[in-house]
Amino acid sequence: MPSHVIIGRGGTASATAVRLAASGDRVRMISRSGAGPEHPDIERIAADAVDATALADLAKGADTVINAATPAYHTWPEAVPPLFGAILSAAEQTGANYVMLGNLYGYGPVDGVVTDDTPLAATGHKGQVRARMWLEAKAAHDAGRVRVTEVRAGQFLGAGAFSVFSLLVQPKVVAGQLALVPQNLDLPHAYTAIGDAADALVAVTRSENAWGRAWLAPTITSTLREAAERFAAAAAAPSPRLAEMSDRELTLLGLTDPFWGELFETYHMSHRKFTVDDAAIRETFGVTASDLDTVFAEVVSAS
Structure with a gap:
């Protein structure tokens, strides 16, 4: 049976592991905590994936290495390169295919819809490091050292999501309280459901047509x-009370937690129209977006 190593234990990593295991594949999940969903075909291991030698040993025999690692938000420029470099190295050493869970940060400010042809032109440090990690992996693919693909998701929604919406909106709506958010309330925004991202990762993992490019x-x-x-309706909660956080409020919060200050880099995503054309993954793999x-x-059922 196919065997997969998943780096990470977050919502998408866990949903992907469950889908692969439910189909009869073997899954080994690696994270610092060793946490993850319980299933007879999911083995959970506590290990530091930044150790390329140890990771390669854990990945021996795997058909696919899936990178769904999520370092602390404000540490990306320092934490992501050694971590992603070790994961890429492990895939190369073991001969496994390499699948990356990415995001939209690498595109930077975009005029119009993000498409498959939109260049990676990030102007912020988090976006630049994500773009660089893809380009390094793509270079390894082009050199014939490993087969690589990436799935780039929008802001996550759903059970297990860790996002502005799940953290700042959902609990306030359920409690009938004001939700103060660092995002425009009325501009179209690109969201990705946890389950849809997992379906996309499974689809590219199993396809011969996925490699050497990224997929939205x-x-x-x-x-x-x-x-x-829509969330309030699903949760049988009162009508949402929402307000947009001011720059001053965000700056003051940044004095107590570096997470908040990092949100200024993505103002082009949160305070301008930011949408995506996902036609390629729909038409190639038949993976479509879920209804809100x-x-x-599912969020309400899981809570």
Whole structure:
């Protein structure tokens, strides 16, 4: 049976592991905590993936290495290169295919819709490091050292999501309280459901047509206000009370937690229209975006 190593234990990593295991594949999940979903065909291992030698040993015999690692948000420029370099090295050493879970940061400010032809032109340090990690992996692919692909997701929604919406909107809506968010309330935004990202990762992992390029994940286009209203309906909660956080408020919060200050880099995504054309992954693999009501019904059921 096929065997996979997944680096990470977050919502998408866990959903991907469950889907692969449910189909009869063997999965080894590696994270510092050793956490992850329970399943007879999912082995959970506590290890530091930045150790390329140890990781290669753990990945021996795997058909695929899936990188769904998520270092702390404000540490990306320092933490991502050695971690992703070790994962790429492990895939090369073992001969496994290499699948990356990416995001939209690498594109930087974009006029119009993000498409497969949109260049990686990030102007911020987090976006630049994500773009560089893909380009290094693609160079290894082009040199014949490893087969590589990447799935690039929008802001995550769904059970297990860790995002502005899941952290700042959902609990406030359920409690009937004001949700103060660092995002425009009424501009279209690109969201990706955890389950859709997992379906996309599974699809590219199993295809001979996925390698050597990146794929834009199935995307739900919605304003934050609409998403909040749909979530409130699913949760049988009061009508959402929403307000946009000011720059001053965000700056003050940044004095207590570096996470908040990092959000200024992505103002082009949170305070301008930011949408994605996901036609390629839909037409190639038949993976489509879920309906918001379905996504939020799963969140409510899991809570």
